[in-house]
Amino acid sequence: MSAHSSAQPGLPVLPGALFGSRQGEITQVPSPLQRAVDVTFRRLCHAFAWFTILLVTFIVLRIAMSAAPAMREQGWGFLTGRVWDANAGQFGILAQIWGTLYTSILALILGTAFGVAAAVFLSEGFLGSTIFGLLKYFGVHLHPWWGRLPDQIERILKELIELLAAIPSVVYGLWGIFVVIPLIRPLCHALHEHAGWIPLFSTDLSGPGVLPAVIVLAIMIMPTVTAISRDALVSVPVKLRMAAYGLGATRWESIFAVILPTASRGIAGGIVLAFGRALGETMALAMLVGNSNQINLSLFSPANTLAALLANNFPEAGPREVGLLMYAALVLLGITLVVNIMGAFILQRAAKNAAE
Amino acid sequence: MAASVQPIEPNSRPVASPHDHDIVMHCDIRELFYGNFKAVRDTSIPIKKNSITAFIGPSGCGKSTVLRCLNRMNDLVRGFRFEGKVRFRGRDIYETGIDPVAVRRFIGMVFQQPNPFATSIFNNVAFGLRLNGYKGDKAAKVESALRGAALWDEVKDKLHKSGLSLSGGQQQRLCIARAIATEPEVLLMDEPCSALDPIATRKIEELMTDLRKKFTIAIVTHNLQQAQRVADYTGFLYVDTSMGGRTGYLVEFEQSRKLFEDPQHKHTKEYIRGEFS
Ligand SMILES: Nc1ncnc2c1ncn2[C@@H]1O[C@H](COP(=O)(O)OP(=O)(O)O)[C@@H](O)[C@H]1O
């Protein structure tokens, strides 16, 4: 037998099929249909990917084009002006930029703290073991129905938290106005009375303001942080947990020294995503932030955000204002883009550091 | 402290009888459950100071379970229940009031899959030192642990590199270094070579015979040659699935040479002759 039977001279070689089946063989070259499906599928994927990119480019371009006249007219002064007064013809969005970043960052801190804590609670079986202990006390922990309860309840709680993300933001806004503001007002009042010298409490809460907006925004972004962090925590390999426990680490030591750092990339991804959502959130903020162009560290002062500015001014905008609003939209887009790129960069660095 | 360990009531089975004061741990499992499932019964094994004790047996017979019992790793399994005693330093580690976390610090563990943390080699080895609040020269301890694990020469120039950047065999030696850095009295190893190639396996085996001088080692292995090569004592566990049973138990415990050359029980004989695995 020749070692190079495929290179037999004299036989015509079909393009694309260097060898054919012998009689009685199960192995076959892919059929024309298989090939066609493969090629079509690949082309469709390409097309959809490019279409998305084109769409994003198109949107950005259209906004930039509509904003161009306003940009020529206002220049950079638009970004540093603090007054938006259509009657006086003065337009500046520094207060809105400040309000956007201030509310988003505060909400991110609050939402991350609670979101990651909830994710740890859900992923490390705290709830499960508590319920298991309870069942054991009643002696039904091995019962075929009751025994499944710990896992079931953990799952239900996880779904409940994810459900928070499904609540429409206008509902959040209403809830903020009618529940959160009355609830926190006495506390804010007391803080302002007794600790008014701290810049954070330097004004009184008279209704809508930064704090209610931040609280509601934090609740809105928490499910994102929790869901993504939980997935990241759950996918930390069991063998790493065992390694930590096997060395005599307590539960908290293994969570803080091993599990959270190992999952940090996924958690950071969740935080970036949540930040993007916070920056662009419109409805709840327009209802809660006070829509007043102030630059103030105080948590109780009203403020404004770019998204709220757009939402509030669109209805009565003439052609000139539309241009100005487009300019503001472009700025918001730019901020979001920068945040996302920075997030991607941080994630990449983290991945590289972990592997080296 | 080991001198105060009382011998547990001897089994009906012949048990190698090293002098009592040489026994670091005495594991006496009467019954062990995972939920409703009885995984192991009637297994009593003395673990002698500065020796290597191996557990062999067909898969699923509870070797890992017995080993994890020795440092209370099974406590992490929801529904785990244990009847029996594990004597260590004059006490039963399952006594109420004994902290499993403390037990695991005195009785270290190396796992089947190399499991370095996603951090630098140095931090991996220093992890246990930090847990134990070690105040001395960490770098010196890390170095001596890495030397002890025969890894120092290979990593001394890249201690800041990730532990995950090493090869499988190196990762396993890193895990050994991490476990011995705090100088625990006993080292448990659950099939430490089964994820490694023959050369890396050989290295770890040499390492174990070396470590025996300083530590007491209990190892699970499915490799009979390995048990013969490195272990001083060997216990054979068995589960008779043909009879519908699923509960493992200790069949025979002896000095390795004796167990392999002259097994007393039918199951041991068959297993060593390779009639089932
Ligand atoms: N965490 C666990 N939960 C439930 N059952 C387990 C668990 N670990 C092991 N078992 C069961 O206990 C028995 C013994 O397992 P193991 O100790 O891993 O065996 P070996 O290491 O000898 O192969 C097996 O039947 C296995 O399915």
Ligand SMILES: [Mg+2]
């Ligand atoms: Mg095993």
